[in-house]
Amino acid sequence: MNIENTKAQMRKGVLELCILALLQRQDAYASDIIEHLKKARMIIVEGTLYPLLTRLKNADLLAYRWEESKSGPPRKYYSLTDKGETVLNELHTTWNDLVQAVEKTTQKPNSHE
């Protein structure tokens, strides 16, 4: 069994939640999101993000607009849609439930994990 893979899967499972949460605070372009997630060590490689963003956008959870940049070509700025907000709230609830569930499970005295 690949422990690293399991860790990555765990992170990836909540990645959508994090992206939506980030965009709820403020609109951002891909590199901004990447920077945040990297700092938080949510992602290791950036490639993970792009298909995810595109999929979220295709699911109408995100929208984007083009914005001129001072130093280079125009940038794609992502923002949260209303639908995205609803989904985010749902995910938040699920996350909180999950955290509680995990805590309950792992705090059992006979657990070796």
Next chain:
Amino acid sequence: MNKTLNINLGGLIFHIDEDAYRTLEHYLSVLKRQFANTEGGDEIVRDVEVRIAELFREKTTKAKEVISSADVEEVIGILGKPEDYLDAEDETGAHRAYEEPVYTTRKRIFRDPDDRILGGVASGLAAYFNIDPLWMRILFVALIFAGFGILFYFILWLVVPKASTTAEKLQMRGESVNISNIERSIREEMGSVGENVKNFGKKASQYDYRKTTRNAGNSLREIGDFIIDALKLIFRFILKLIGFFFIFVGFIVLFALVAALFTGSFHLMGSDQGIYDLFEFFSLVTVNNSHYHLLLIGLGLLVLAPLTLIVYLGVRIIFKLERLGSPARNGLILAAVVGFVMLLVSGVRIATEFDDRSFYTTERELSVTTDRVELHLNKDDIYQVFEDYDFSTSWVQVEEGNAFTSVKFDIQASPDTIMRLKTTVEAWGSNRRIARNNAESVRYKSAEVADGLMLFSPYYLLPKGVPFRDQEVDVILYLPIGKSVYLGQDMADIIYDIQNVENYWDFDMIDHEWIMTERGLECADCLEARSFEEEEEVEAEQTDTVEEMSLQLSATPVSNPSSLSLTNPSLFITI
């Protein structure tokens, strides 16, 4: 010095090393293929390109304008392998794309440009069948000798595409086309390129140069380069052919030697002798064991050392082996020289054994009461051995020793009324005494089987351990006047220049009865007419030639002037 390309990535322009460009191109093309069936796949790739451009811009400064391979690899490290992109996808969408046949590993036949001797056909096939290219090459060489190998090769060369991209090279080997494999193979490639640059700096730069011109689209130069390439290829091909020839010759000789060693069917010096017989012959002419081994080792070294060199040279030309190191080369040369000296020494030693000739004679009276004696060969077991060889050999090895056919038989007049048989054996030796000893060792059999019938052996026997010193046996039958002999047909094998009144050749004398007269040996039962016939034949022959000559003479003067005047009348005018 590196060549750079200009690329437009995400709306920005970058200078990028050629190697770096290739890596990047592979990366993006794999991504594109991966997302080909995903909704918004193009967009994903575009976004990635923009991100790469951003990262590149961070890497370039005024002082460092060019994107290097290291930069590209670093960026790929930041972005992740193509399969990392997929892990976050849900089950419905792109996961299916992962199963797409484009992405799964499918082996294809390519020509391998990295491991080629001519066109890389053999190594490509070997990669396809997952075997060592050497076997494939051996197969092709074998096919060349089968007659259609060259054509077959060239057809494959034309038909099978060259694996030019890394993805194709991976497909050629049947490895899955993911970025880690690409990375690995690129790294290997870089390693080998580095080596190449070190070793064949010129060659590598020439290769790059050609690529530049292609990019520049200078078709004229391309054509010129193509011609140069073609010439190089032809030259290389000729070199290979020479190599094959070397190997071929070397192996043929080696094969002959080995085959001779095992089967003994090696035709040596015109007789049907095996190489064992050669060894045996050496032991017969040499003085003792150490002399024999000196001769054998000397010969072995002298033959095998250059042969090894020839085979190695051939293999080197074909398979691009390293030059034989000077110790090995000098060793081989030394071996050949030592072999030659050993051969020389033992040769001289043999020559001294053939320094003096002497002979040994026995004479005995024959108790023949009849006036007519029939002479035949003694067809014993050893005779049968010679007959098995069809008398093509003058030496056979038998249980008792070695038998040689140097036996001459002559008939001369007896000074008295007693029939005698004189046997003289001649032999060489290092001095007269030893030569006589060598002669005395010979065993020769002649026997009166019954009254009026004598048998002679066509061979003499050297008992085991007796050296061969070119012993010769001369048998002379002294025939009293008035007595007669009948020469059996088989006696043709040993009779040698018997003087006779009729002046018959030896072969005409057999199957006749000969009577000894005052004048010499006369034919008793030859037809008188025969000599006339012969004379007539001779005359006829002579007239034939005269006629032919006169024909030729008459033909030439007639044909020559007419042909001259007819075909070339202008000749006279111009003169």
